[in-house]
Amino acid sequence: MLPIKDNNPTTITPWVTYAIIAINVVVFLATVTLDPRAMVLMNLQYGAIPAVLFGHAELPPDFSPFPAGFAFLSIFSSMFMHGGWMHLGGNMLYLWIFGNNVEDSMGHFRFLVFYLACGVAAALGHGLLDTQSEIPMIGASGALAGVLGAYFLLYPKARVLVWFFWVFIFYVPAVVVLGFWFVSQVINFGSGAGGNIAWVAHIAGFIAGLALIPLFKHRNVPLWHDGSAAPAFGIYRPGRKTRGPAGSSNIPPWAAAYEAERAAKRANMRRDQRGPWGKEDEERDPSPWGRYQVKPEPKPGKKTKPSVGVPKVVRLHPDRDKDDT
Numbered sequence: 259m260l261p262i263k264d265n266n267p268t269t270i271t272p273w274v275t276y277a278i279i280a281i282n283v284v285v286f287l288a289t290v291t292l293d294p295r296a297m298v299l300m301n302l303q304y305g306a307i308p309a310v311l312f313g314h315a316e317l318p319p320d321f322s323p324f325p326a327g328f329a330f331l332s333i334f335s336s337m338f339m340h341g342g343w344m345h346l347g348g349n350m351l352y353l354w355i356f357g358n359n360v361e362d363s364m365g366h367f368r369f370l371v372f373y374l375a376c377g378v379a380a381a382l383g384h385g386l387l388d389t390q391s392e393i394p395m396i397g398a399s400g401a402l403a404g405v406l407g408a409y410f411l412l413y414p415k416a417r418v419l420v421w422f423f424w425v426f427i428f429y430v431p432a433v434v435v436l437g438f439w440f441v442s443q444v445i446n447f448g449s450g451a452g453g454n455i456a457w458v459a460h461i462a463g464f465i466a467g468l469a470l471i472p473l474f475k476h477r478n479v480p481l482w483h484d485g486s487a488a489p490a491f492g493i494y495r496p497g498r499k500t501r502g503p504a505g506s507s508n509i510p511p512w513a514a515a516y517e518a519e520r521a522a523k524r525a526n527m528r529r530d531q532r533g534p535w536g537k538e539d540e541e542r543d544p545s546p547w548g549r550y551q552v553k554p555e556p557k558p559g560k561k562t563k564p565s566v567g568v569p570k571v572v573r574l575h576p577d578r579d580k581d582d583t
Contacts, residue, residue, distance in 0.1 A: 259420050259438055261355050262427070266416040272358035274366045278373065279350050282398060285338045286346050304335040305394025308385035315392060332394075337377045339396040349398045355418070356409045357402075363412055364474045372474045376404020376466045383462025395456050400463035403443075407467025408474075410436045411481050440464050 289300060303323050309315035310329050316322075317329070324331045340346040361369040380400020385391070409416075414433035421427050443464070447457035472481065 259422055259430075259435060261352065261435055262419045262421055264355055264359070264413075264416050264418045264432065265429070266359050266413055266432075268358050268362040270362050270366075272361040272369075274370050274373075275353060275357035275361050278357070278398075279353060282338050282340065282346065282350060286340050289339070301339070301394045301396055304332060304339060305396045306333045306336040306381045306385070307394045308387075308389050308391040310392075311381070311385050312389040314390055333378055333381045334374065336381065336394070336396045337374070337398050337401050340398070341396060345397060349402050353398070353402050353405065357405050359413060359416075360405050360408045360471075363408075363471075363479045364476060368474045372408070372467075372470060373401050373405065375470060376407075376463045377401030379404070379466035380456075380459040380463035383466075384456045384459035387458050395459060397456070399456070400459040403460045403463030404467030404470070406436050406439060407464040408471040410440075410464075411468060411471050412475065412479065414482060 289297065292300065302317070303321065307315070307317075310317060310332070319326065322329065340349065357369075360372075364372060377398070377400050380403060381395060384395055384400070409432060414431065416432040417429040418432050418435045419427065419429050420435060440461070443457050443460040446455070447461065475481075
């Protein structure tokens with residue numbers, strides 16, 4: 259199930275999301291041309307190694323790019339490194355689709371702190387699984403998982419266009435897409451599939467996103483949906499009468515603003531007695547054929563608009579034959 263886009267608009271330009279994507283792409287392009295040996299050395303220098311993070315090992319002073327006592331900075335450098343085109347493309351696609359709305363819910367600076375905090379939680383969660391491991395972890399997957407966890411709580415009923423089994427393309431709720439993603443990470447970790455993939459980092463990052471989003475979002479941004487009868491699936495038709503118990507509504511959240519605007523226009527027309535609520539003349543026939551009937555003479559003192567009729571023909575030569583026009 260590959261997401262393509264969502265229908266969830268934003269109110270701000272997600273500059274931090276764009277910047278994170280740009281940095282990841284630039285770093286990858288700068289390292290993709292390195293030979294295999296140089297790539298391994300760079301991963302050791304800038305990747306998050308659990309044994310180094312938990313003090314069970316350390317890199318040689320002339321080999322480590324960080325000063326003594328600052329080896330933990332490799333957690334942040336590892337978030338911007340990727341092992342291949344598919345690794346980079348998958349992470350950046352998810353960040354492009356879901357990151358802008360999460361940034362919109364908390365603002366630019368908070369989103370940057372939130373993203374880095376989820377990445378730290380993901381790296382520590384992966385390291386706690388084996389604190390003696392000397393295999394470096396790289397990739398933005400852990401921090402990205404935190405963004406997915408936040409989106410899961412914020413916009414569960416947002417529509418996401420997905421490419422299902424590389425054949426079908428349709429919209430599904432975000433709670434299905436992200437729930438499927440999280441469950442697949444747990445299943446893959448339990449089955450031992452893909453031993454070189456840090457499944458625990460994905461799981462830890464997602465849980466960190468769930469836990470941190472209430473602390474980072476703006477106060478006026480609600481969590482989860484309010485539980486109304488808005489359907490997760492189906493087609494919304496503007497102006498259609500709702501069905502169900504009294505007081506219920508089948509209007510999706512993303513269409514509520516549109517319906518509110520339509521209701522305000524109708525209220526203004528009713529107040530100003532325009533449109534269907536316009537005043538009827540006493541002599542006017544309200545039937546559908548009334549518009550074709552001759553209008554009565556205007557009342558004395560009532561101003562009338564000049565009518566448009568056939569202009570009078572003026573003869574240029576009145577002495578000629580009158581039948582010759």
